[in-house]
Every structure is written in structure tokens, then in C-alpha cells.
Amino acid sequence: MMCTLASALQSIFRSLDQRVEERWNIGNLSHGFWRTGAIPKLTPVDTMREYGFWQAKADLSGLVASSNGMTGQISVALIGGHTRIGIFLPNRLLEGMSTWGESLTDAVAKAHDGQSASIIRRVGGDTLFDRIFTESPFTAEWLLRCARDVDAQAVLETHLSWRVIDLWESALRAVMSRQSHDLGIVLHSALPLPPILTEALPLTLQDVYELNPGHWVTIVTLTAEELGLSELETQLQTLLPxxxxxxxxxxTQ
Known part of the structure; x- marks a missing residue:
């Protein structure tokens, strides 16, 4: 079925919207992970899609102290032959070191595939991690095929959605796994806490060890500022009586 390039682009981005929504609502990114917590959800915003531009933003409040209103962004320029996917993260999130002993900026830049982003630069209060894709299916020739070949379009939709989601997920995992100078919240328990705990409560598990037989210590970060320590303790005791x-x-004083 033939269609215009503009309509093909809009269809490709509608598919990306759907896959992003499914990834957070049906997939596992809405749940917690050992050492990383839940990945902030991407929400697509209006752009000039018929010209090949797509964008999504995310609320990053709670990743660091006093960060209400802090946001991140991922942008796509699907223009064929020079397709770009860029992540904008607040500079405040990139302070400190990763758990592997490198700067957070370097960790984020390499998080996708071990290779550094094509362009890394500060833009105002953010740092841009920009990647440029020139291989198939991101070439100009492939994009033209999408206007007349639904199978070619399906291949591009799959590759684009995976790149966007993985770039964002990998970058945020690197940020959320950062080493912190703060001790965090210390939990004492008679038994080791299951990692699945982070799927029920807004926690990031940083470290765990057995202090003495029957005395376990778990260090966590609370990723929801509105939840107080007393309420957290009550919820933990109810969940794991x-x-x-x-x-x-x-x-935490």
C-alpha cells in the first residue's frame, strides 16, 4: 500500500507511542530493580511528526534531594541517513561517580552499547547525549521504502522503539546506580529482604549484609519523597510480617 512519507512518519511515531506506553504499563519498567529502582516513565509530547521529529519527557523528581519539577527528555530526528536520538539529563543528576568508579557522564554516554555517544555537550542546565545512526534501517533509502512497503515500515518501527527505550532505560539505570555519599535508610531485619520488595514499594536497594546470625542490614534509598519513615516502616512490617x-x-539525621 502506497502512502506519503509524511503519513509513514506519523504512523511510525504512533507505533513508538504505543510501544513506550506498553513498556511502562505492561512491561517491567514500572516495577523496581535491585540497585536501580523504577525507571521514570517517558511521556510523548506534541511535535512536528510529519517532518520526522518525536519527543518525550519524564518527571525525574525524587532521584536526588530537593529535585521537585526536574525533568529529562529524549528527542528523535528521523530524517533518514542521519537519524539522531538525543537524551537531555539535568546536570545535577550527573554529579558524582558510578558504581564502577567512572564519572556519571561517561557511564551514561556508554550505557547503551559500551560505545560513547556521538556528541556530549552541556546545553544550559542539561547535558545532551546525542547518538547518530546511519546504518539500515535508519538510512534515507529505507525511509523511502517505508512509504510503499509495510514490512519495511514494521522493521523500522521495531528498531526505533528498541533504540529509544533502551537508550533511555540504560541511561537512567546508570544514573540511578550512582554511588552516593549519603548512607541512605538503614533497615534492620531478622531475615534477608527479597529483591522483589522494590516492586511493591518505591525503594532502591543499595546494599545488604548479615551483621550477625539472624541480624540483617539493608541500605535503601526512598524514591518517593512524600512517604515518611514511619509510614515506610509500617508498610514494610505489613508486607513482610x-x-x-x-x-x-x-x-538519616
Missing amino acids: DHGITIQKDA
Whole structure:
């Protein structure tokens, strides 16, 4: 079925919208992960899609202290032969070191495939990590095929959605796994806490060890500022009543 290039682009981006929505609502990115917590959800915004531009933003509040209103962004320029996908992250998120001992900027730049982003530069209060794709199916020839070949369009939709989601997910995992100078919240328990705990509560598990037989210590970061320590302790005790969980209140003072 023949269509115009503009309509093909709009169809490709509608598919990207759908796959992003499915990834967070049906997939596992809405849940927690050991050492990384939940990946902030991407929300597509209006752009001039018929010209090959797509954009999504995410609320990054809570990733660092006093960060209400902080946002990140991913932008796509699907123009064929020079397709670009760029991530904008606030500079505040990139302070410190990764868990591997490198700067967070370097960790984010290489998080997708081990190769550094094509362009890394500061833009106002953000840092841009820009990647340029010139191979199939991101070539100009392939994009032209999409106007007359639904199978070619399906291939591009799959590759583009995977690139966008993985670039964002990988970058945020690198940021959220950063080493912190803060001790975090210290939980004491009689049994080791299951990693699946992060799927039920807004927690990032940083470290765990057995202090003495029957005395486990778990260090966590709370990723929801509105949840107080007393409420968190109550929820933990309700969720895992046999674990004897208490919070070391003075650890966060």
C-alpha cells in the first residue's frame, strides 16, 4: 500500500507511542530493580511528526534531594541517513561517580552499547547525549521504502522503539546506580529482604549484609519523597510480617 512519507512518519511515531506506553504499563519498567529502582516513565509530547521529529519527557523528581519539577527528555530526528536520538539529563543528576568508579557522564554516554555517544555537550542546565545512526534501517533509502512497503515500515518501527527505550532505560539505570555519599535508610531485619520488595514499594536497594546470625542490614534509598519513615516502616512490617523489620531512624539525621 502506497502512502506519503509524511503519513509513514506519523504512523511510525504512533507505533513508538504505543510501544513506550506498553513498556511502562505492561512491561517491567514500572516495577523496581535491585540497585536501580523504577525507571521514570517517558511521556510523548506534541511535535512536528510529519517532518520526522518525536519527543518525550519524564518527571525525574525524587532521584536526588530537593529535585521537585526536574525533568529529562529524549528527542528523535528521523530524517533518514542521519537519524539522531538525543537524551537531555539535568546536570545535577550527573554529579558524582558510578558504581564502577567512572564519572556519571561517561557511564551514561556508554550505557547503551559500551560505545560513547556521538556528541556530549552541556546545553544550559542539561547535558545532551546525542547518538547518530546511519546504518539500515535508519538510512534515507529505507525511509523511502517505508512509504510503499509495510514490512519495511514494521522493521523500522521495531528498531526505533528498541533504540529509544533502551537508550533511555540504560541511561537512567546508570544514573540511578550512582554511588552516593549519603548512607541512605538503614533497615534492620531478622531475615534477608527479597529483591522483589522494590516492586511493591518505591525503594532502591543499595546494599545488604548479615551483621550477625539472624541480624540483617539493608541500605535503601526512598524514591518517593512524600512517604515518611514511619509510614515506610509500617508498610514494610505489613508486607513482610515475619521479617522483624525496623528502621534505624538516626541513620538519616
